[in-house]
Amino acid sequence: MPETNGHDAPRVGFYVCHCGHNIAGIVDVAEVARFAGTLPNVIVARDYKYMCSDPGQELIITDIREHRLNRIVVASCSPLLHEHTFRVATEKGGLNPFYFQMVNIREDVSWVTENHDAATHKALDLVRAAVRRVAHHRSLATKHVRIHPDVLVVGAGISGIHAALTLANAGKKVTLVEREPTIGGHMAMFDKTFPTLDCAACILTPKMSAVKNHPNITLWSYSEVSEVSGYVGSYTVKVKRKPRFVSEELCVGCMECIDACVYKEGKTPDEFNQGLSKRKPVYIPFPQATPQVVLIDPDTCIEFKSGRCKKTCVEKCDRNAIDFKQKEEIKEIQVGTIILATGFKTFDPKRIPYYGYGKYPNVYSSLEVERLVNASGPTGGDLVLRDGRHPKTVGIIHCVGSRDRNTNRWCSRTCCMYSLKLAHLLKEHSEAEVYNFYIDIRAAGKAYEEFYDKLLEENIHFIRGRVAEVTDWSARPEEEGKMIIRVEDTLIGVVRRVPVDMVVLAVGMEPQADSQDVRRMFNISCSTEGFFLERHPKLAPVDTFTDGIFIAGACQGPKDIPDSVAQAGAAAAQALSLIDAGEVELEPNTAYVVEESCSGCKSCLNICPYTAITRDETRQKAFINEALCKGCGTCVATCPSGAIRQNLFEDEQIFSEIEGLLQEKESVLTGGGAWRAPA
Amino acid sequence: MASTGMKQGTNGWEPRIVAFFCNWCTYTAADLAGVSRLRHAPNARVIRVMCSGRLDPQFVLDAFARGADGVLVGGCHPGDCHYMEGNYKALRRVRLLQRMMKDMGIHEDRFRLEWISASEGEKVKTTINTMTERVRALGPLGLPERFAEWDEEMDGLAHAIAAQEEAVHA
Numbered sequence: 001m002p003e004t005n006g007h008d009a010p011r012v013g014f015y016v017c018h019c020g021h022n023i024a025g026i027v028d029v030a031e032v033a034r035f036a037g038t039l040p041n042v043i044v045a046r047d048y049k050y051m052c053s054d055p056g057q058e059l060i061i062t063d064i065r066e067h068r069l070n071r072i073v074v075a076s077c078s079p080l081l082h083e084h085t086f087r088v089a090t091e092k093g094g095l096n097p098f099y100f101q102m103v104n105i106r107e108d109v110s111w112v113t114e115n116h117d118a119a120t121h122k123a124l125d126l127v128r129a130a131v132r133r134v135a136h137h138r139s140l141a142t143k144h145v146r147i148h149p150d151v152l153v154v155g156a157g158i159s160g161i162h163a164a165l166t167l168a169n170a171g172k173k174v175t176l177v178e179r180e181p182t183i184g185g186h187m188a189m190f191d192k193t194f195p196t197l198d199c200a201a202c203i204l205t206p207k208m209s210a211v212k213n214h215p216n217i218t219l220w221s222y223s224e225v226s227e228v229s230g231y232v233g234s235y236t237v238k239v240k241r242k243p244r245f246v247s248e249e250l251c252v253g254c255m256e257c258i259d260a261c262v263y264k265e266g267k268t269p270d271e272f273n274q275g276l277s278k279r280k281p282v283y284i285p286f287p288q289a290t291p292q293v294v295l296i297d298p299d300t301c302i303e304f305k306s307g308r309c310k311k312t313c314v315e316k317c318d319r320n321a322i323d324f325k326q327k328e329e330i331k332e333i334q335v336g337t338i339i340l341a342t343g344f345k346t347f348d349p350k351r352i353p354y355y356g357y358g359k360y361p362n363v364y365s366s367l368e369v370e371r372l373v374n375a376s377g378p379t380g381g382d383l384v385l386r387d388g389r390h391p392k393t394v395g396i397i398h399c400v401g402s403r404d405r406n407t408n409r410w411c412s413r414t415c416c417m418y419s420l421k422l423a424h425l426l427k428e429h430s431e432a433e434v435y436n437f438y439i440d441i442r443a444a445g446k447a448y449e450e451f452y453d454k455l456l457e458e459n460i461h462f463i464r465g466r467v468a469e470v471t472d473w474s475a476r477p478e479e480e481g482k483m484i485i486r487v488e489d490t491l492i493g494v495v496r497r498v499p500v501d502m503v504v505l506a507v508g509m510e511p512q513a514d515s516q517d518v519r520r521m522f523n524i525s526c527s528t529e530g531f532f533l534e535r536h537p538k539l540a541p542v543d544t545f546t547d548g549i550f551i552a553g554a555c556q557g558p559k560d561i562p563d564s565v566a567q568a569g570a571a572a573a574q575a576l577s578l579i580d581a582g583e584v585e586l587e588p589n590t591a592y593v594v595e596e597s598c599s600g601c602k603s604c605l606n607i608c609p610y611t612a613i614t615r616d617e618t619r620q621k622a623f624i625n626e627a628l629c630k631g632c633g634t635c636v637a638t639c640p641s642g643a644i645r646q647n648l649f650e651d652e653q654i655f656s657e658i659e660g661l662l663q664e665k666e667s668v669l670t671g672g673g674a675w676r677a678p679a
Numbered sequence: 680m681a682s683t684g685m686k687q688g689t690n691g692w693e694p695r696i697v698a699f700f701c702n703w704c705t706y707t708a709a710d711l712a713g714v715s716r717l718r719h720a721p722n723a724r725v726i727r728v729m730c731s732g733r734l735d736p737q738f739v740l741d742a743f744a745r746g747a748d749g750v751l752v753g754g755c756h757p758g759d760c761h762y763m764e765g766n767y768k769a770l771r772r773v774r775l776l777q778r779m780m781k782d783m784g785i786h787e788d789r790f791r792l793e794w795i796s797a798s799e800g801e802k803v804k805t806t807i808n809t810m811t812e813r814v815r816a817l818g819p820l821g822l823p824e825r826f827a828e829w830d831e832e833m834d835g836l837a838h839a840i841a842a843q844e845e846a847v848h849a
C-alpha cells in the first residue's frame with residue numbers, strides 16, 4: 001500500500017462526530033468543525049452523524065485520497081473505544097495508521113458537562129491540542145508478538161471447567177488450576193438446579209471426569225497461582241502446589257485409609273458440607289470429588305501434631321500412597337493466554353445480626369440448605385434440623401446481603417430463582433409449609449417466569465416485604481418454641497408475625513475475599529464492588545484491560561450457571577481467536593534511546609520495572625530492549641539528558657498538546673465559540 | 680449549577696486546569712464517569728499518558744508557564760500501577776515539584792496528585808470539582824503575564840546598567 005510520508009507539511013483532515021444526540025445534543029458540532037477549519041494545517045473539517053459507521057470511515061478514506069491528507073484527527077468518543085477503528089480507516093486511506101489522533105468529546109465532554117457553551121468551549125480546546133499534536137506524529141510499525149498456544153485457566157467451578165474443556169477439545173493444551181482439593185466449585189454442592197430441576201451432579205460430574213481424563217488438560221487441584229509475569233502471548237506463571245500428603249499418582253481413591261484412620265469419628269467441621277457434618281484428618285471432600293484422591297489435613301492429623309500416631313492409614317494403603325514428607329512444590333509454566341474463573345463467595349449472614357444467623361441454630365444459609373436437601377449430603381437428604389426436629393414451617397428470606405444499602409447494593413440475580421428451587425425441594429423433602437419473603441421476584445431468564453408460575457401452584461406462600469427481624473420472643477401461645485419472622489406485608493399494608501421452625505437466608509453473591517490480590521497478580525482491574533472488571537460492559541464482556549487475560553463466570557459479577565457457561569465459552573473463543581491468529585499486534589509505544597544524547601549516566605538503568613534497559617559498556621550508552629519494554633514511559637521522564645523518547649508519547653507531542661490546550665486566543669479571535677461562563 | 684461545581688468567576692474568568700491521566704486507571708475512570716453521566720466542572724482538560732510515571736516535571740512547569748491555573752495528575756493507587764511502580768516514581772517527582780513550586784510562590788492547591796482507580800468514576804467527578812473550586816478561590820495564576828512583566832523589568836534593568844556603564848566609560 002502506498003504510504004504518504006510524514007515529512008511533507010502536515011495536511012490535516014478533521015472530523016467531528018455527532019454520535020446521534022450523544023455529542024451533538026450538548027456540543028455545538030457545527031461550530032467545532034468551523035473552528036477546526038480555521039486552525040493551521042487543517043485542509044478539510046467536517047461534522048458527521050456517526051463517524052464510526054462505514055460511511056463515516058469512508059469520508060476519511062476518500063478525503064485522504066482527494067485532498068492528499070497526511071494527518072487525521074477525529075473528535076468523537078473515547079480512544080479506548082474507537083481509536084483502533086479510525087487508525088484502520090487512516091490506513092485504508094493509504095496513510096500509516098499512527099498519523100491519527102483522537103479527541104474524546106463524548107465521555108470526557110458531552111456526557112459530563114451540563115452547560116452547552118462550556119462543553120463546546122472545552123471541545124474546542126481539546127481539538128486545538130489534537131491538531132497541534134498530530135503534526136508531530138510519525139510513521140510507526142506495529143510490533144507483532146507470537147502467541148504461545150497453551151492456556152492457563154484459574155478456578156475450576158463450572159465456568160473454569162467449561163472453558164478448559166472447550167479449549168482442550170479444540171486441541172489446545174490447558175493447565176487448570178484449582179485451589180480446593182476438588183474441582184466443581186459451588187455447583188458441585190447443589191442437589192438440583194433451577195429452572196429445569198435437573199440433578200446438578202448428573203450434568204456436572206461427567207464434565208469433571210472429562211477434565212480429569214482429557215489428554216490436553218493438566219489439572220492441578222489444591223494449587224494456587226503465586227506469580228505471573230510477561231505479556232500477551234507469552235506469560236510465565238508460577239503455581240504453588242500444596243502438599244496433600246498423598247501421592248496423586250498412586251492413590252486410586254478407594255478411601256480405605258479414611259475408614260482405617262485412628263479417629264473412629266470425624267472431629268473437624270466438613271468444609272464441603274458447610275460444617276453440617278464432621279470429617280477426619282484424612283478425607284475426600286465428597287464421593288465424586290475430582291481428582292479421586294484423598295488428602296491429609298496436617299492441622300488435625302495426630303502424626304503431624306505429635307509424630308506418634310499408629311498410622312493405621314498407612315498400614316491400610318496397599319499402594320503406599322501416603323507420604324507425610326510431601327513438600328509444597330512450585331511449578332513454572334509458559335502460556336499465551338489466561339482465563340480467570342475464580343467465582344464468588346456467599347454473603348456472610350452474620351453481618352445482619354437481626355436475622356439471627358449463628359444465634360438461633362435453626363437459621364440456615366441457603367448454601368447449607370443446598371447440602372441438607374442433597375441426597376448425597378450430610379443427612380442423605382433428610383430435612384432434619386440442628387436440634388433434631390423436622391420442620392413443619394419454613395421461612396425463606398430473600399435478598400440477604402443484596403439490594404441493601406447497608407451491605408451490598410447489587411442484586412445477586414440468582415437468589416430469587418434458587419429460593420424458588422429450594423422452596424420446591426423443601427416441600428419435596430418434608431411436609432412443611434413454606435413461606436417466601438421477597439422484595440420483588442426477579443425471574444428474568446428463559447423459562448424462569450414459568451418456573452415461578454409453577455411454584456405458585458405448588459401451594460407455596462409468598463409474602464412481599466423486606467423482613468425486619470427474626471426473633472424467638474413469642475407474643476402468642478402458637479408462637480411458643482418457634483422463631484418469629486416479623487415483616488411488613490406491603491401488598492396488604494400490615495405488619496405480620498409468621499412463626500416458623502426453620503429460617504433459610506437467601507444469601508447474595510460477593511467477590512471472593514482475595515479478589516483484590518488476585519486481580520493485582522494478573523494486573524487487571526475490579527469494578528467498585530470488587531468483581532473483576534470487563535473491558536467493555538456490552539461489547540467486551542469477557543476481555544480485560546490486559547491483553548490476553550479473560551474473565552468468565554461469577555468472578556465478573558453475580559450470575560447463574562447458564563450465563564456462567566455462556567461466558568466461559570466466550571472467554572475460550574477469545575483465547576482461541578488469539579491463538580489461531582498466531583500473533584498479536586502490540587501498541588508500538590515503546591521507548592528508545594537517542595545515542596548521541598545519552599551521557600551514560602545510568603540513571604535509567606534501575607528505573608525500568610521490566611529490566612528492559614541495559615548499558616552497552618563499550619560505548620557507554622544505555623540501550624532499551626524493545627521486546628521487553630512495555631511502554632510506561634517512566635524512563636523517558638527520568639533521563640536527565642532527554643535522551644530517551646517514547647513512541648506515540650514523544651515530548652513534542654505532549655508539549656504541543658499542552659500548548660494547544662492553553663492557547664485560548666484563537667477561539668476568541670475567531671468570534672463564535674468564545675465561551676462565557678453561564679450565569 | 681451547584682451540581683457541576685460551576686460558578687461565575689470574576690469577570691467571566693474560569694480556572695483552566697491541565698490534567699495528566701494514566702491510561703489504565705484514571706483515564707478509564709474518567710470514561711466511566713462519562714458512561715455514568717456524572718456531570719462535573721468543565722474546567723479540566725485531559726492529556727492521556729500511558730502511566731503517571733511518564734509525567735515529566737517539565738510538562739507541569741510548561742503548563743503553568745503557558746497559563747494553566749492548576750495541574751492535576753491522576754494515576755493508579757499504590758500497588759495497582761499497570762506497570763508495577765510507575766506511580767511511585769510519579770509520586771517522588773511530584774513531591775520534588777511541590778517543593779519547587781512553593782519556592783516559586785505557586786500555591787500548593789494548584790498542583791494535585793490523586794490516585795483514582797478504573798472503578799472510581801465518582802472520584803474523578805469530586806476531584807475535578809473540588810480542585811476547580813479551590814483554584815477558583817485562588818484566582819488566576821497568570822504566569823505568562825508575570826513572565827512578561829519580569830521580562831520588562833529585566834529589560835529595564837539591562838538598559839539602566841548599559842546607561843551606567845556608558846556613563847562610567849565616558
Ligand SMILES: Cc1cc2nc3c(=O)[nH]c(=O)nc-3n(C[C@H](O)[C@H](O)[C@H](O)COP(=O)(O)OP(=O)(O)OC[C@H]3O[C@@H](n4cnc5c(N)ncnc54)[C@H](O)[C@@H]3O)c2cc1C
Pocket residue numbers: 154155156157158159160177178179180183184185186187190192193194195223224225341342343344345346366367370414418421507512518552553554555559560561562564
Ligand atoms: C445457594 C446457591 C444456589 C444456587 N443454585 C443455582 C441453580 O440452581 N442454578 C443456577 O444456574 N445457578 C445457581 N447458583 C449460582 C451458581 O452457583 C453460579 O452461577 C456458579 O457457581 C458460578 O460458577 P463459577 O465457576 O463462575 O464460580 P464458582 O462455582 O464459585 O467456582 C469458582 C472456583 O474457582 C476456585 N477458585 C477461586 N479462587 C481461586 C484462586 N485464586 N485460585 C484457584 N482457584 C480458585 C474456587 O475454589 C471454585 O472452585 C446458586 C448459587 C447459590 C449461592
Ligand code: SF4
Pocket residue numbers: 593597598599600601602603604605621622638639640641642643644
Ligand atoms: S538516563 Fe538518559 S543519559 Fe543517563 S544513561 Fe539513561 S539514557 Fe543515557
Ligand code: SF4
Pocket residue numbers: 590591607608609610611612613624628629630631632633634635636646
Ligand atoms: S518505557 Fe517503561 S517499560 Fe519501556 S524501557 Fe522505559 S521504563 Fe522500561
Ligand code: FES
Pocket residue numbers: 701702703704705729730731732753754755760761762763764765766
Ligand atoms: S499505569 Fe496508572 S499509574 Fe502507572
